[in-house]
Amino acid sequence: MREDVTQMSAKGDAVLSQFMKAEKQEGIRHGKTLKVGIIGTGWIAESHVESFKEMPDVEIVALADLISGKAEAFGKEWGVESARCYPCHKTMLDAEELDAVSVCTYNTTHAECTIYALGKGVHVLLEKPMCVTTEEALAIVEAEKKSGKIVCVGFQPRFDPNMQKIKEIVDTGALGEVYYIQTGGGRRRGMPGRTFITKDEGGIGAMGDIGCYSLDMVLNAIGYPRPVSVTGYISNFFGTSPEYNPKDYARFEVEDFAAAFVRLEGGVVLDFRIAWAMHIDTPGDTIIMGKKGALRIPSTDCWNGAPGGPMTLYTNVGSSLVETVIPLVQNRGPGLFHKKIRSFLDAIHTGGESPVPTSQILYNQMIIDGIVRSSKLGKEVVF
Secondary structure (H helix, E strand, O other), rough: OOOOOHHHHHHHHHHHHOOOOOOOOOOOOOOOOOEEEEEEEOOHHHHHHHHHHHHOEEEEEEOOOOOOOOHHHHHHHHOOOOOOEEEEEEEEEEEEOOOOEEEEHHHHHHHHHHHHHOOOOEEEEEEOOOOOHHOOOHHHHHHHHOOOOEEEEEEHHEEEEEEEEHHHHHHHOOOOOOEEEEEEEEEOOOOOHHOOOOOOOOOOHHHHOOOOOOOOHHHHHOOOOOEEEEEEEEOOOOOOOOOOOOOOOHOOOOOOOEEEEEEEOOOOOEEEEEEEOOOOOOOOEEEEEEEEEEEEOOOOEEOOOOOOOOOOEEEEEOOEEEEEOOOOOOOOOOOHHHHHHHHHHHHHHOOOOOOOOHHHHHHHHHHHHHHHHHHHOOEOOOO
């Protein structure tokens, strides 16, 4: 017998009630004013400065950018004219006594800027992706441990109550032992330009832009097991096509599509796919399959790191096959980016752990790098 979940059967209500707890409220505020610098003043830095300016315990004192005059123009536009401007991260960090920096540079310089800041005893809020290669990720982790400071990787979807609900469902044991995950997402048309699409600056493409979010959504839910092996494939048929990408096809050098079969510690297998462009609206929903139940997380037409609609939990109650719809939870209070910034600052004040730690995102980066390496080699990569 199949239960009619649209009418919310008693069995479905009983299952659903486990996952409808009230959202946690914002934490306490602290007295010390933190001196913050921003490295890289491109468009993502706008979100950082906007959030920092809302924090009563932050003073933005320094800006750095490689392009002459860009930091000065940024400071004027965003109302932080008093911030001192520098031509690169090293000159800024050598001259200033900072508590923290936001690293908002292009992907291939993430590791360099972060490691130098840590060496100066400065906490780092690092935009995603963490970096490009496994070697860079390991170097960041090592520098962080040596410095005694924290690095928080910029995965703001972690603070979406719906993303947190996914982890909560897994943690309750409703799915039992997880053995298979399908995840990914993409955009039918959604290729960026600028520094995203070159090897020297972006390093990686769709995986670093949106694929890392998909991986984090499911890996965080199951406790971030270590990847064991990756069989990967990447392509850029759309990005390099004058028909589909007339503006930037000649300079497009990264992947616009990636797929992989990943084996994780504990026997979990992960089926992953991500796209900046494709001839379909989605490569599929996210599915987490366990020995007691399964969870379906709808995809979106334009992947943005959030569920595309109400989730469905599949379980058995006695002889009944039950499908329980988990309604989407509305984010209350500040936006997700604000929450990311706030949690980073709170961890600095309290000496707490990083809200999105490198020890986890290292595995995210290993998978991405493994996909690139496997595709080049044409065979499985074992870690």
